[in-house]
Amino acid sequence: MSENLRNEIAAKKNMNPPMGWNSWDCYGAAVDEETVRKNADFMAEHLKEYGWEYIVVDIQWYEPFATSNEYHPFADLCVDEYSRVIPAENRFPSSKGGKGFGPLAEYVHSLGLKFGIHIMRGIPRTAVHQNLKIKNSTKTARDVAKTNSICYWNQDMYGVNPDNEGAREYYESIFELYASWGVDFIKCDDICRELPHEESEMILLSECLKNCGRDMILSLSPGPALLEKAELYKQTANMWRITDDFWDDWKLLYNMFERAEKWSIHTGFMHWPDADMLPIGAIRQCYDENNRTKFTKDEIRTMMSLWCMMRSPLMIGGELTKMDEFDMSVLQNRELFDMFKNIRHSHQVFRKEIDGNEVVAWIGTANNGNDYIGLFNLSDKDISLSVPLSEFEIFEPVKGTEIWTENSIRYDLSIVDNIPAHGSRVYKISIWE
Numbered sequence: 001m002s003e004n005l006r007n008e009i010a011a012k013k014n015m016n017p018p019m020g021w022n023s024w025d026c027y028g029a030a031v032d033e034e035t036v037r038k039n040a041d042f043m044a045e046h047l048k049e050y051g052w053e054y055i056v057v058d059i060q061w062y063e064p065f066a067t068s069n070e071y072h073p074f075a076d077l078c079v080d081e082y083s084r085v086i087p088a089e090n091r092f093p094s095s096k097g098g099k100g101f102g103p104l105a106e107y108v109h110s111l112g113l114k115f116g117i118h119i120m121r122g123i124p125r126t127a128v129h130q131n132l133k134i135k136n137s138t139k140t141a142r143d144v145a146k147t148n149s150i151c152y153w154n155q156d157m158y159g160v161n162p163d164n165e166g167a168r169e170y171y172e173s174i175f176e177l178y179a180s181w182g183v184d185f186i187k188c189d190d191i192c193r194e195l196p197h198e199e200s201e202m203i204l205l206s207e208c209l210k211n212c213g214r215d216m217i218l219s220l221s222p223g224p225a226l227l228e229k230a231e232l233y234k235q236t237a238n239m240w241r242i243t244d245d246f247w248d249d250w251k252l253l254y255n256m257f258e259r260a261e262k263w264s265i266h267t268g269f270m271h272w273p274d275a276d277m278l279p280i281g282a283i284r285q286c287y288d289e290n291n292r293t294k295f296t297k298d299e300i301r302t303m304m305s306l307w308c309m310m311r312s313p314l315m316i317g318g319e320l321t322k323m324d325e326f327d328m329s330v331l332q333n334r335e336l337f338d339m340f341k342n343i344r345h346s347h348q349v350f351r352k353e354i355d356g357n358e359v360v361a362w363i364g365t366a367n368n369g370n371d372y373i374g375l376f377n378l379s380d381k382d383i384s385l386s387v388p389l390s391e392f393e394i395f396e397p398v399k400g401t402e403i404w405t406e407n408s409i410r411y412d413l414s415i416v417d418n419i420p421a422h423g424s425r426v427y428k429i430s431i432w433e
Helices: 003-013 033-050 093-098 102-110 125-130 167-181 199-210 227-236 250-266 297-310 325-331 334-342
Strands: 019-022 054-057 114-120 157-160 185-189 217-220 239-241 272-274 314-316 343-354 357-366 371-377 383-388 398-402 408-411 414-419 424-431
Touching (some): 019 033, 033 054, 033 325, 227 250, 250 297, 297 325, 297 343, 343 383, 371 414
Parallel strands (some): 019 054, 054 114, 114 185, 217 239, 239 272
Antiparallel strands (some): 398 408
């Protein structure tokens, strides 16, 4: 085997779902450059060695007066002469002089991290109303706009009609711009669940991104994604939301188990069903700097266990500089992220009542020689469990470690453990010889 082929195989082997930070849960549409830089600094110093690497600026970075998770209808957006949104200079001062996100991306890269942005499907209404040009085309914004295609929760954009001349040139031009800035990750909104009526626009967008000359992860939002379109998502994107916005509510976490069970079979090389961001630590900072997640510690462990077992992308929602000791113990759990990077073909084994309590079990194999078993207590009280190893088609004694308690274990016939309400246990096991 040639050295080049060995290197290519090694690179592909290390392709894992993205791990990073996204500004939405903290700052909604109102994040600014200073905040992005300080979170990047924190990640580089405290989290990078554990696999965290993406810094993503979420929605409306082109809106000068955004203040929260609420949008200003029909806002006057910052656009360039070619109908493309550009950063609001009052919020991102390094973008002045036509530099865009280039300087901020360069700073993030200098820390050994990667930089991402949020975009909305379509072309800015501002550009259409001004009838601005499209780069490398004789057509204008009005020529390509699909004016009856408007996101109901954010009115910044009109859709683009993929059949119109100039549509491809428009999408090529925006990804050319993002590539010149050094963008590594694109979160495209108002598209994932807008099928089949916006399917052709999604395909066009994907093609233009893939041909822009720079590798970028493509993330599709919002969910819920359509299960019958799973193969199309795999062909067009790297990740796609399987839920609407996920927040710190046990009911949403409880419901995620059903989604995870259905979507887990569609996880593969460079394509991952996305269970959405992780609302941990200090969130909703644009409303009150004292806000913190409503999840209990056990619910946070359950969320992280499920996301990692199903290999969902991991995007931290909390303000990194305000993480407490518990938060950091979760975000720096080496055993957890070793599982996340190595587990394959994980799936739900059962969901049933045991002694009147609802329990879910998952299993996955790993390319590091281990197997992983996850047990989840979905009931509202602490329980003691005894689950036969035969449930997982294991008929020999096992040894290993529980990754949250760090307890060494040996089980002969059954896994026996205590699991708190809404809590979980994840076991890294191998056959006892």
